[in-house]
Amino acid sequence: MHKLIETNGLTYYYRKGTRDEVKALDSVNMAVYKGEMLSITGQNGSGKSTLARHFNALLKPGQGSILIKGLSTANKDSISEIRKIIGMVFQNPDNQLVSSIVEEDIAFGPENLGLPQAEIIDRVDWALETLNLEDLRREPPHNLSEGQKQQVAIAGVLAMKPECIVLDEPTAHLDPRGRREVMESAIRLNREEGITIVLLTHFMSEVVHCDRMLVMEGGAIKMEGSPEKVFRQSAEIKSAGLDFPVASQVAEGLRREGFKIKPDIVRTEELIDCLCQLKS
Amino acid sequence: MELTKNITLGVYLPGKSSIHNLDPRTKIITATIMIVLLLISRSYAAFALSALFVGFLITLSGVPAGYAMRGLKPMLPVLAIMWVFQLFLFKAPDTTIYFHWWIFEATAAGLHMGNLIILRVLFLFTVTTFLTLTTSVVSLTDGLESLLKPLRAIGIPSQELVMTLVIALRFVLILAEELEKIIKAQMARGVAFDRGNFIQKTRKIFPVFLPLFIGAFKRAEELIVAMDARSYTGGKGRTKMKTLHMGRVDLEAAAAMIVYGGLLIYIIIFTEPMI
Numbered sequence: 001m002h003k004l005i006e007t008n009g010l011t012y013y014y015r016k017g018t019r020d021e022v023k024a025l026d027s028v029n030m031a032v033y034k035g036e037m038l039s040i041t042g043q044n045g046s047g048k049s050t051l052a053r054h055f056n057a058l059l060k061p062g063q064g065s066i067l068i069k070g071l072s073t074a075n076k077d078s079i080s081e082i083r084k085i086i087g088m089v090f091q092n093p094d095n096q097l098v099s100s101i102v103e104e105d106i107a108f109g110p111e112n113l114g115l116p117q118a119e120i121i122d123r124v125d126w127a128l129e130t131l132n133l134e135d136l137r138r139e140p141p142h143n144l145s146e147g148q149k150q151q152v153a154i155a156g157v158l159a160m161k162p163e164c165i166v167l168d169e170p171t172a173h174l175d176p177r178g179r180r181e182v183m184e185s186a187i188r189l190n191r192e193e194g195i196t197i198v199l200l201t202h203f204m205s206e207v208v209h210c211d212r213m214l215v216m217e218g219g220a221i222k223m224e225g226s227p228e229k230v231f232r233q234s235a236e237i238k239s240a241g242l243d244f245p246v247a248s249q250v251a252e253g254l255r256r257e258g259f260k261i262k263p264d265i266v267r268t269e270e271l272i273d274c275l276c277q278l279k280s
Numbered sequence: 281m282e283l284t285k286n287i288t289l290g291v292y293l294p295g296k297s298s299i300h301n302l303d304p305r306t307k308i309i310t311a312t313i314m315i316v317l318l319l320i321s322r323s324y325a326a327f328a329l330s331a332l333f334v335g336f337l338i339t340l341s342g343v344p345a346g347y348a349m350r351g352l353k354p355m356l357p358v359l360a361i362m363w364v365f366q367l368f369l370f371k372a373p374d375t376t377i378y379f380h381w382w383i384f385e386a387t388a389a390g391l392h393m394g395n396l397i398i399l400r401v402l403f404l405f406t407v408t409t410f411l412t413l414t415t416s417v418v419s420l421t422d423g424l425e426s427l428l429k430p431l432r433a434i435g436i437p438s439q440e441l442v443m444t445l446v447i448a449l450r451f452v453l454i455l456a457e458e459l460e461k462i463i464k465a466q467m468a469r470g471v472a473f474d475r476g477n478f479i480q481k482t483r484k485i486f487p488v489f490l491p492l493f494i495g496a497f498k499r500a501e502e503l504i505v506a507m508d509a510r511s512y513t514g515g516k517g518r519t520k521m522k523t524l525h526m527g528r529v530d531l532e533a534a535a536a537m538i539v540y541g542g543l544l545i546y547i548i549i550f551t552e553p554m555i
Contacts, residue, residue, distance in 0.1 A: 099446060
């Protein structure tokens with residue numbers, strides 16, 4: 001598959017050269033493939049946010065390199081091009097919305113790109129429609145729920161028509177309903193619009209919807225593969241301080257009780273299917 | 281504790297009147313002209329004419345007059361004090377003295393000066409409140425941006441300044457909410473904001489503002505990163521989703537403004553000033 005993002009020995013220090021120097025990334029080699037939905041998990045301080053901030057040149061590599069569609073983030077001239085390819089959504093929606101009206105905020109990115117007026121209007125309409133936000137277009141953000149605000153933030157990035165959207169713990173501040181809505185949007189953007197999604201998250205219930213996952217620990221990538229493959233390595237998962245998805249926990253419990261449950265169950269739907277077959 | 285209840289300055293009341301439909305640039309320019317005219321008005325006749333004109337505008341806009349005035353309430357004590365100060369302390373030669381006590385003299389000149397100042401404050405407040413009541417923040421800033429654009433030529437980053445204003449306006453409510461949260465959190469830990477004398481009360485304010493400021497800076501930093509990620513590089517090379525258009529109502533407004541302005545200037549020149 002075609003590589004959208006590729007890092008090579010990517011290393012990054014915070015406060016380099018001082019006594020408080022922290023090595024946040026330790027020669028990371030990874031890739032994001034076009035069209036996939038990738039999740040990156042790991043405890044706080046594992047380096048996942050630092051890594052994500054390299055994806056659209058918010059941070060520059062200390063050592064090593066990162067290429068976005070062959071463009072290096074170290075090259076100043078390619079930064080605007082890179083930011084057109086990679087969009088980014090952050091944790092707190094209140095701190096990323098700029099305007100006091102939803103549609104104006106969504107227009108902010110396209111306006112920055114200097115697009116013609118008609119094109120901006122088209123893109124704003126399209127982004128609102130894709131995320132089912134048409135009813136909110138004239139609302140001020142403070143009238144919206146946290147989940148809706150985060151949807152607006154995603155729409156604002158979507159309107160820039162990026163090939164890849166990086167979501168940095170987008171659901172951390174949300175209630176279960178908001179979390180579900182944001183997740184559904186992310187999945188839909190990936191499946192229907194073909195946008196590559198990189199999802200940074202603590203929630204295993206979100207990880208299982210991704211095609212591939214990375215587990216980070218101490219600034220390095222510890223595990224990599226499909227959720228099925230990664231959650232098979234239970235000892236490593238525990239040592240990385242992660243949970244198991246509910247479905248695999250239930251499956252494991254049932255297996256211990258002597259039920260015949262097929263291996264590698266991570267998604268709730270799979271578990272349900274399996275249980276239904278068990279009954280018949 | 282409701283911090284946002286009595287603020288009418290900066291609040292927008294959506295509507296469909298011809299005042300609402302004016303181009304924001306028209307409204308900003310006329311409001312500015314009105315403010316200048318009010319600042320040079322010195323006679324009761326001039327204020328009477330302005331009162332008529334403002335009353336006409338408010339009726340036309342359909343904004344409840346009581347609502348437009350609500351924000352004045354917290355200012356009334358200050359206005360009263362100002363009026364009393366002027367009455368007793370403004371000195372002018374050859375003026376009628378109403379009464380005299382120790383070093384204080386209530387004079388006719390003082391009375392008129394007090395009235396003048398109160399009338400000016402009232403009108404300034406009403407005009408600016410009326411502007412924001414009938415104009416959304418977004419169109420206000422759009423208008424401002426368009427009006428200030430020529431300043432770019434002399435090196436003033438007008439678009440960036442307006443963007444700063446846009447963001448500041450968005451964060452007013454967020455910070456007000458945060459302030460409320462901090463106050464409640466401290467009340468929950470036993471701080472009694474309503475007890476103690478003036479100095480004790482004032483001292484309790486500092487531990488409230490410190491977290492507020494730290495929070496605001498944190499938000500600002502996150503916002504910068506988010507704007508950066510959305511390709512913001514300043515006003516240069518930016519386009520706008522909405523462009524402003526002047527229409528028939530704007531011509532009518534200009535005509536009304538010329539009639540009012542002409543009359544007012546006539547009155548200012550040819551009537552006796554109150555002081």
